[in-house]
Amino acid sequence: MEIPTDHLNKMSVEEFDTSKLLINAARQRDQRGLEDVLIVDVDCHHYENESMKDIVEFIDDPVLRRTAQVYSGAGTGANNPFMMGSPGSQDVAGRVTRYPLRKMEETPEDGTHRDIHLSLKWMDAMGVDYVMLFPTPMLLLGLHPVPEYEVAMSRAYNRWLTEKILAEENRLKTMLYLPFNDPDATYQMVKDFGDREGVCGFMVVSTRYKPVYDNAYMKTYSLIEEMGKPLAFHGSYSWNDQLLGNTNRFLVTHALGFTIFNAVHMCNWIVNGLPERFPNLDVMWIESGLAWVPWLMQRLDNDYRMRSSEAPLLKRLPSEYMGEMFYSSQPMEMPHNPDILEMTFKMINAETQLCWCSDYPHWDMDVPSVIYDLPFLDERQKKNILGENARKLYNIDVSDRFPNYQPPA
Amino acid sequence: MAKELFVSKSDDLPDGERKIVPNGNYEIGVYRVNGDLFAYQNVCPHQGGPACEGLLMAKVEEVIAEDKTYQGMTFNHDEMHIVCPWHGWEFDLATGDMVADRKFRLKKYDVVEKDDGIYVTL
Ligand code: FES
Numbered sequence: 001m002e003i004p005t006d007h008l009n010k011m012s013v014e015e016f017d018t019s020k021l022l023i024n025a026a027r028q029r030d031q032r033g034l035e036d037v038l039i040v041d042v043d044c045h046h047y048e049n050e051s052m053k054d055i056v057e058f059i060d061d062p063v064l065r066r067t068a069q070v071y072s073g074a075g076t077g078a079n080n081p082f083m084m085g086s087p088g089s090q091d092v093a094g095r096v097t098r099y100p101l102r103k104m105e106e107t108p109e110d111g112t113h114r115d116i117h118l119s120l121k122w123m124d125a126m127g128v129d130y131v132m133l134f135p136t137p138m139l140l141l142g143l144h145p146v147p148e149y150e151v152a153m154s155r156a157y158n159r160w161l162t163e164k165i166l167a168e169e170n171r172l173k174t175m176l177y178l179p180f181n182d183p184d185a186t187y188q189m190v191k192d193f194g195d196r197e198g199v200c201g202f203m204v205v206s207t208r209y210k211p212v213y214d215n216a217y218m219k220t221y222s223l224i225e226e227m228g229k230p231l232a233f234h235g236s237y238s239w240n241d242q243l244l245g246n247t248n249r250f251l252v253t254h255a256l257g258f259t260i261f262n263a264v265h266m267c268n269w270i271v272n273g274l275p276e277r278f279p280n281l282d283v284m285w286i287e288s289g290l291a292w293v294p295w296l297m298q299r300l301d302n303d304y305r306m307r308s309s310e311a312p313l314l315k316r317l318p319s320e321y322m323g324e325m326f327y328s329s330q331p332m333e334m335p336h337n338p339d340i341l342e343m344t345f346k347m348i349n350a351e352t353q354l355c356w357c358s359d360y361p362h363w364d365m366d367v368p369s370v371i372y373d374l375p376f377l378d379e380r381q382k383k384n385i386l387g388e389n390a391r392k393l394y395n396i397d398v399s400d401r402f403p404n405y406q407p408p409a
Numbered sequence: 410m411a412k413e414l415f416v417s418k419s420d421d422l423p424d425g426e427r428k429i430v431p432n433g434n435y436e437i438g439v440y441r442v443n444g445d446l447f448a449y450q451n452v453c454p455h456q457g458g459p460a461c462e463g464l465l466m467a468k469v470e471e472v473i474a475e476d477k478t479y480q481g482m483t484f485n486h487d488e489m490h491i492v493c494p495w496h497g498w499e500f501d502l503a504t505g506d507m508v509a510d511r512k513f514r515l516k517k518y519d520v521v522e523k524d525d526g527i528y529v530t531l
Contacts, residue, residue: 003464005464005465005466005467006466006467006484006486007484011464011465019493021459021462021495023459024435024451024452024457024458024459025457027435027457027458092497094464095463095464095466095492095494095499096494096495096496096497097463097494098494140527164502336512363497364496365495365496366456367456367457369456369457370456384461393494
């Protein structure tokens with residue numbers, strides 16, 4: 001395959017192999033003894049669009065299924081009505097070469113799904129034991145103008161994912177995609193799929209225009225709380241958003257986009273007193289990095305002290321509720337001054353609330369050493385963040401990988 | 410005395426090309442660009458990615474007119490960048506400095522060409 005390196009020249013690449021690309025991650029794994037550490041990745045991805053032909057067969061509605069069949073086959077030349085796109089160049093215009101090259105990678109034709117092969121390859125290289133697997137293009141589906149399409153596609157995806165992928169490989173798990181634009185369908189999804197094997201929690205892609213405080217969601221939050229599983233909000237971006245549409249470099253679209261939607265949902269979640277209404281519901285915030293949390297803690301506390309009449313359900317400062325929520329680490333900001341990061345870790349109670357994740361294979365992925373090498377963490381804290389916090393949160397049985405597992409002491 | 414690592418015969422590294430050779434636990438990437446040779450450890454100072462396995466690209470520059478208006482972007486082939494494939498950090502081929510934050514750099518090696526061969530000084 002040839003990748004243009006400027007407007008005239010190209011670099012040709014003969015092969016692509018995840019294990020080879022990640023050989024330095026495997027070296028880090030061995031140098032640090034990470035094979036002996038439980039590592040749970042709370043956010044990684046596959047490209048469900050590559051399996052779309054199989055997925056659409058699970059759409060219930062015959063007319064929508066037929067439509068999806070047409071567009072997931074050879075297509076018609078028109079836009080696929082199920083796919084919400086947004087302009088963007090996550091791979092830094094091909095510089096992050098695993099994007100353009102991934103199609104070249106060969107996997108055995110042994111009856112095991114390609115996504116399972118590819119996932120286990122990078123997991124083994126990094127020393128990861130279990131993952132929460134999420135889709136990729138579907139991270140924009142919450143922007144679809146018609147809720148019916150999000151519902152149909154996500155139900156089909158969840159059936160396919162649980163039956164064809166998760167049921168086949170115990171190391172792959174998920175927080176189930178919820179079609180949040182339709183509150184009743186969201187409730188039904190939790191009911192129908194919540195107990196399936198490999199479903200460790202529920203995930204709302206935060207890039208959408210639905211407020212989390214809507215009364216229509218309360219029965220779903222109650223149900224999830226009852227089930228004892230966590231609810232996550234997963235960041236993404238939209239360059240079509242009116243605010244983000246003012247940015248002309250993807251650097252900014254990404255830096256703000258992956259944070260700002262989660263920030264809005266977080267604010268709504270807190271000031272509407274949802275932590276008081278659902279005291280036993282664990283809430284997690286995914287893929288916004290960490291720096292936004294101290295910013296919002298300070299900002300909300302300051303305003304709340306002046307305007308507490310607008311948030312009368314709160315019994316404590318917003319930052320105190322935020323310090324009890326869960327956060328995924330990636331993409332973890334690396335300030336030159338480690339004191340900044342150390343303070344952030346303290347503010348979010350990282351020792352118990354932070355869960356490492358890779359976001360692999362996406363462009364701004366993190367390897368486990370971003371946590372393991374931090375000078376201000378002790379061994380127990382590192383192990384908590386890399387695996388134990390997630391194991392507890394999701395109640396994962398790790399006996400197949402660690403028969404005599406003991407939480408880090 | 411410094412050890413030398415044989416990279417390739419001179420003819421096997423034509424201009425504009427790169428070779429990656431094993432050296433102990435890691436590899437060294439050796440480049441010949443515009444007649445000059447450069448060698449760097451194939452380990453990125455960011456998260457340890459195989460920097461030398463990425464693209465070699467010209468620096469991107471903005472074109473700003475006299476009146477400060479933006480006129481587009483262009484490639485400057487006088488400054489070539491090694492682009493790490495893991496996340497896209499870019500390194501100045503001539504120095505190994507990370508171009509966005511010069512506190513980081515690739516580990517650089519001296520390269521010599523003699524007797525029809527290319528050698529890295531370890
Ligand atoms: S490891 Fe090289 S850019 Fe991140």
